[in-house]
Amino acid sequence: RKEVEQDPGPFNVPEGATVAFNCTYSNSASQSFFWYRQDCRKEPKLLMSVYSSGNEDGRFTAQLNRASQYISLLIRDSKLSDSATYLCAPLFNKFYFGSGTKLNVKP
């Protein structure tokens, strides 16, 4: 089983749409969880941390289900500038990255 699995997409959505990404991880001892955003040929940049209670940052909501080893990211009211690849990253001594989910937001 891969350490981190994500639907690669691409997700093609119109501006204003709500889109959800899922991620499963295999290491049940993972300590912390993060969503990163990566633009083409750029470094990953932290989008938000993910807490068991769920957390929200503006249009972004992240959820963690430790029992199911599952992380989600919800983006509401998508903007053109949200177009990027979204990487979930559990931390267990090091950060594991999946292949990421590509989002294309169209006008």
Add this chain to the structure above:
Amino acid sequence: EPEVTQTPSHQVTQMGQEVILRCVPISNHLYFYWYRQILGQKVEFLVSFYNNEISEKSEIFDDQFSVERPDGSNFTLKIRSTKLEDSAMYFCASRSPRGNTEAFFGQGTRLTVV
């Protein structure tokens, strides 16, 4: 805002040559990482470094690779004899020692082996 800086931004080298990629992590961070990303592929872990020693390395990080923290600020990745398949984007990252916090990435060095 503190940031991780990497030099050079792009390096072209001939197969078989040695390269050194340089990174200056955020000053109060104590965990350091190198990752690489081959074009179109995922970000892959190479090595983690803590307390002046390697704490973990992947199977990619073979004898051709080494890391060093030669002074209090720099963190380097050396590839002794580059191969064509080493062509990739190499990212350095650092993390605070306080809890299980996020990593901050440098802008990367694009290595092209010809």
